[in-house]
Amino acid sequence: MNPSIKKLARIAEKKTRTVIGLMSGTSLDGLDIALCEIEGSGPETEVSLLNFITKPYQKKDREKLRKVTSVEQISLKDLCYIHTWLGQLHADMIVEALFEWDIKPEKVDCIGSHGQTIYHLPNRDLNGDETPLNSTLQIGDGDHIAVNTGILTISDFRQKHTAFGGEGAPMAPLVDEWLFRDKNEHRVLLNIGGIANYTFMPAREAKEMKKFSTDTGPGNTLIDAVVKSKFDKPFDRGGKIAASGNVIKPLLNKMLEDSWFQSDEEKSTGPEYFNLNWIKEKENQAGFSGSDISDKDMVATVTELTARTVAQNLQNHIPANLPVVIYPSGGGAHNGFLMERISHYLDQAELREFSELGISPDAKEAVIFAVLANETVGGYGFNFSTKYGSDQNIHFGKISFPV
Structure with missing residues (x-):
């Protein structure tokens, strides 16, 4: 068996997991990093916030993100590069935060990364000639976060929400x-x-x-x-x-x-x-x-x-x-x-x-994505009313292995 799958199975069987949640919002002020201890899953989930920090973006970083965020026309060259660059930047910020907290990366079971929303498009905002679909796009590549932190990473949470008929927000x-x-x-x-x-x-x-x-x-x-x-x-x-x-x-x-x-x-x-x-x-x-x-x-x-x-x-x-x-x-x-x-x-x-x-208001959104990641690796999922007319238990996010 793939050793990464074996490790994922071991994490899934744990009763308590150490999970990092990440949030970068539309204000582009920085990356919220919440280190959480999460016990259980589903409605029995209990969260303890161990550490929290916001790593600010430098002015040049904000300007780089503004080039591709919430604008209708962008350079594909810029988008391609910034998607990768942001994953690398977030990884560096996580490693820096863990060093400041004196916590080794191997002590963290997984990361839940929201990424940076660059465009959110519910079908009500479409022109009449497009097929009515809800769509949303986040950047900040999960593989680069996983490889550069050495920590299993779950990212791109909102796509499953839209695939089952939701708008991808709020989650x-x-x-x-x-x-x-x-x-x-x-x-x-x-x-x-x-x-x-x-x-x-x-x-x-x-x-x-x-x-x-x-x-x-x-x-x-x-x-x-x-x-x-x-x-x-x-x-x-x-x-x-x-x-x-x-x-x-x-x-x-x-x-x-x-x-x-x-x-x-x-x-x-x-x-x-x-x-x-x-x-x-x-x-x-x-x-x-x-x-x-x-x-x-x-x-x-x-x-x-x-x-x-x-x-x-x-x-x-x-x-x-x-x-x-x-x-x-x-x-x-x-x-x-x-x-x-x-x-x-x-x-x-x-x-x-x-x-x-029991949780800092500034950390709340990052904690949300830690719980979403925890549920993906070790829970039965979230009950969700789908566009197909039935309730299903849905897991959100795509898994990136460090190796």
């Missing part, structure tokens, strides 16, 4: 139910990354109520894009720029009229849809030119858009007067002004620190 709800659902407390796990999404998990005792998860629209992506364009800063620290501006209500209303916000179904999106060109389109529709709106007012307006669309989506899907506790994570959780605005619209809900659930 966190698959794990949220296992790790964070409570017996008595109705919870909303709100993640504000580039795109905002949430999982509503009614208390286990409320058997008549069902879990719901969806993207709500832009999280930080429009805020970051405007701040980068107008102020040459990567993000609005604490929401200070937004707090100093005024919301341009006619523009906000025109943004809220976008057809993407009109459907209440579970759905996903990305910066391919919500970007500076989208803002320009809404400005034109509202009768503004770029010079009509001050830079800080634009930041205030797109920040309010995120707050309003998050709140409205939650209000549409959670029964009125139901006591819920919201646990925010992602970069947006650090934007105090944004969180104030969300809280303003959801005054009946209680906001608590995500860390109360």
